[in-house]
Amino acid sequence: MAPKAEAGNQAPPRIVGDQVLRFSKGERLSHWVHAVSFFVLLFTGLGVYSSLFQPAMAIVGGIHVAQVIHRISAVFFVVVVGLLFFVGNPRFHWRWLKFTFNFTKSDLKHVSAFPKEFFGGHGNYPAQDKYNGGEKINSLITIFGTIFVTLSGVVMWWAPHFPPSLVRWAYPVHDLSVFVMTAAVIGHIYLGLLHPDSRVAMSGMLNGYVSKKFAKAHHAQWYERLKNEQQNL
Amino acid sequence: MTKKMVFVDTSKCTGCKACSVACKEWNELPAEKTQLLTSYQTQKNFTTNTWTYMTFIEKYENQTMNWLMRKAQCFHCADPACLKACSSAAITQTESGYVVINQDKCIGCGYCVENCPFGVPKVDPIKKKSSKCTGCIDRVENNLLPACVQTCQPGALAFGERDAILAQAKKRLAEVQKTHPKAQLYGEKEMGGLTYLYLLLDSPEVYGLPANPTVPLSLTLWKDVVRPVGSVAVGGAAAAVVLGVFANLWRGNYKEGGKD
Numbered sequence: 001m002a003p004k005a006e007a008g009n010q011a012p013p014r015i016v017g018d019q020v021l022r023f024s025k026g027e028r029l030s031h032w033v034h035a036v037s038f039f040v041l042l043f044t045g046l047g048v049y050s051s052l053f054q055p056a057m058a059i060v061g062g063i064h065v066a067q068v069i070h071r072i073s074a075v076f077f078v079v080v081v082g083l084l085f086f087v088g089n090p091r092f093h094w095r096w097l098k099f100t101f102n103f104t105k106s107d108l109k110h111v112s113a114f115p116k117e118f119f120g121g122h123g124n125y126p127a128q129d130k131y132n133g134g135e136k137i138n139s140l141i142t143i144f145g146t147i148f149v150t151l152s153g154v155v156m157w158w159a160p161h162f163p164p165s166l167v168r169w170a171y172p173v174h175d176l177s178v179f180v181m182t183a184a185v186i187g188h189i190y191l192g193l194l195h196p197d198s199r200v201a202m203s204g205m206l207n208g209y210v211s212k213k214f215a216k217a218h219h220a221q222w223y224e225r226l227k228n229e230q231q232n233l
Numbered sequence: 234m235t236k237k238m239v240f241v242d243t244s245k246c247t248g249c250k251a252c253s254v255a256c257k258e259w260n261e262l263p264a265e266k267t268q269l270l271t272s273y274q275t276q277k278n279f280t281t282n283t284w285t286y287m288t289f290i291e292k293y294e295n296q297t298m299n300w301l302m303r304k305a306q307c308f309h310c311a312d313p314a315c316l317k318a319c320s321s322a323a324i325t326q327t328e329s330g331y332v333v334i335n336q337d338k339c340i341g342c343g344y345c346v347e348n349c350p351f352g353v354p355k356v357d358p359i360k361k362k363s364s365k366c367t368g369c370i371d372r373v374e375n376n377l378l379p380a381c382v383q384t385c386q387p388g389a390l391a392f393g394e395r396d397a398i399l400a401q402a403k404k405r406l407a408e409v410q411k412t413h414p415k416a417q418l419y420g421e422k423e424m425g426g427l428t429y430l431y432l433l434l435d436s437p438e439v440y441g442l443p444a445n446p447t448v449p450l451s452l453t454l455w456k457d458v459v460r461p462v463g464s465v466a467v468g469g470a471a472a473a474v475v476l477g478v479f480a481n482l483w484r485g486n487y488k489e490g491g492k493d
Contacts, residue, residue, distance in 0.1 A: 048320040048342055063340050064361060118473070120481035159343060165449075167347045171318075172455035179463025183470040190474040196486040 013233070014226045020215045022130070022204035026088020027096065030081050031205055034142075037077035042182065044070040049175075071157060078150050099131045100139040107133030117197065118187075127220035134191075141184040149177035234329040236395035237373065239382060240402045241304055242432045244409045244416070245389035248273055248287050248302040252381035252390065256285045256306075259369060259380035272300075279305070281357040284366040285381060292439060303431070303440050304381070304390070307332065307353045307366035312425030314448045315345035315354055317456055323363075330395070330428040331368040339363050350424070350446040368428065395428075402430055409434070424448070 014021045023031070044066040046053035057063045085093050106126045110133035113123030131139065152170035159167045191198045192205070201218070204210040215223040253276070257264060262282045267275035276286035285306035292299040313332045316324040323338035324345060334345075334354070341361030345354045354365045369379035373392075377383070382390040391398060402418055409416045413434045420427030423446050437444050481487060 047340070048344075051321045051338070054321065054340075119477050120484040120486045159347060164347050164352075168449045168451040171344065171347075172451055172459045175455060175463060176459045179459070179466055183466045186467065186470040186474055190477055194474070194478055196481050 013230055015212070015230055016209070018212045019209035020212055020223065020226065021208050022201075022210045022215075023208050024089045024092040025208065026084060026090065027092050028205055028208060029087065030084040030093070033076055033084060034081045034146075037073040037081070038181070038185065040073040041070055041077055042178070044073070045178070074150075074153055074157075078146070081146075096131070096139065099129065100136050100143065103133070103136055107136055110134060111137065118191075118195070120196070127224075128218065128222070129225075130219055130222040132219070138184055138188055141180055145177045145181035145184070148173055149181070152177070234327070234374065237329045237331075237428065238393065238395040238398040239368075239379065239429045240391040240398045240405075240432070241429055242389045242391070242402075242405060243301070243303050243434055244405075244413065244432060245387045246302045246304065247387050247389075248289060248300075249386065250275075250287050251384045251386060252304050253283070253286050255380040255384035256366070257283070259372070260284065260367070279353055279355050279365065281355045281360075281362075281364050284364070288440065290439060290441075292435065299434065301434055301440060303433070306381070306429065307368070308351060308420060308424065309366075309368050309428030310424035311427070312448060314348045314350060314424075314452055317448060318344040318348035318452055320344055327370060329370075329373065331370050331373070332428075333367055333370055334363055334365065336362050336364070348449055348452050350443055350449070399430065402432060406432055 044057075044060065047057045047063045047066050054063055057066045060066050060069055106128065110123075110125040110128055113125040114134050115123075117123040125133075152174040155162050155167055155170040156174060159170075162170075192202050193199055198218070200214050201210055212223070256262070262284065265276075265280060265282055269275055270277055272289035272291050274287065274289040276283055279286070285304060288303045288305055290301040290303075292301060309330055309332045311330065313324070313326065316326060316332060320342045321338050321340050323335045323340075324332060325335065326332050339362045341356045341358075341363060343356045343363070345363055346352075346356055354363045356363045369377075369381075372379055372383075378392050379390075382392045391401065393401075399421065406416060406418055409432060415435045417433055417436070419431040419433050419437050419442065420429060433440055433442075
């Protein structure tokens with residue numbers, strides 16, 4: 001649908017019919033490669049988190065196979081996703097970063113009102129832009145979690161080449177990053193798949209488009225800007 | 234079994250390396266090609282097949298040479314960092330004080346290697362198993378002396394009940410200090426108390442031993458803080474999601490396709 005909206009470097013028409021383009025092809029690809037490799041990494045890492053999980057490693061062929069898969073998926077998680085940043089329309093990626101690192105007062109209001117909404121109530125907060133406060137926090141956790149899990153992972157992978165004092169610190173850093181990312185991903189999946197109000201956003205990560213209705217209700221500031229931009233074209 | 238102790242009296246050691254040979258014989262560890270490294274020392278470090286070796290240090294003071302020899306092996310700490318670091322519950326401690334690696338459970342992750350303050354365990358990259366001195370637990374539990382102690386000719390090694398051996402070591406220290414004023418015991422308090430107690434003729438640093446070995450702070454933080462707190466956080470997130478689904482059900486938000 002409307003492939004033009006994703007290609008080229010000109011401002012593309014973002015509102016098509018009753019749909020609004022939210023995520024470019026490149027963004028969606030990065031998201032899913034990152035997501036799938038995250039879960040493969042999480043599963044194959046469980047064997048060294050607790051020996052209770054070691055029997056489950058038989059699914060992939062034993063703990064030593066799990067170790068190899070862990071390292072292969074780490075390459076996808078870091079290198080492939082890193083390269084994908086420049087695939088498709090990187091402007092979308094850059095804009096995501098710009099949004100993520102611009103945490104506003106309105107975001108803070110969203111985050112403080114959100115727990116109510118999380119449990120099915122109605123939170124009062126100002127109209128949000130393309131990413132609301134919670135989504136920005138999720139992005140920040142993903143970015144910094146990935147950075148720290150990668151740096152510590154590199155040290156653990158090539159442990160004999162690093163001083164033991166550094167390797168020792170890599171273990172808690174690796175685990176801490178994983179705990180934070182896993183807690184975040186649990187909430188992320190809930191909001192994407194199970195939460196009655198926000199799960200309609202899922203289509204944005206599948207075909208790229210969300211409904212006008214959703215955009216107006218959840219990201220009014222973003223929708224209004226797109227509408228004005230499109231009218232001024 | 235009560236706490237045991239091996240007393241390594243370096244003042245009596247002649248550096249004959251018979252302990253190293255006896256260890257290899259009893260534990261069926263193949264010999265390795267060695268070369269002269271420094272002084273009479275031929276082994277640089279522990280390997281998966283060398284669990285005990287001799288270190289030789291030539292220290293010159295006032296035109297005289299002090300020839301410092303030490304039998305190196307796992308100390309079998311009362312508070313072992315390797316055990317705490319183990320990912321697979323493969324390292325355990327016996328009542329007698331020995332720290333042993335269960336080869337069947339070991340997956341060769343190397344966490345023990347990185348966290349031992351003495352650099353004792355070594356992982357075989359092919360077998361993917363970590364190994365180190367067992368303290369001859371199989372002999373000790375059958376009322377035999379450890380192989381190294383059994384073979385020691387000058388009587389530098391003594392094995393027995395912890396209390397009795399500690400008293401013997403202190404008595405011997407008083408004797409040795411008359412001629413070697415820097416002599417000291419190493420292992421009474423270190424790492425909660427070492428099963429292999431040393432009488433050193435000089436400070437530990439001279440022998441290349443850490444003066445104050447400790448369980449690494451990063452390890453305590455990892456296993457006692459990050460792991461339990463992180464696990465609770467992940468469990469908390471999962472509980473919040475379950476609660477969220479039920480709250481939404483209860484509020485009827487899943488009917489008529491949500492309220493947008």
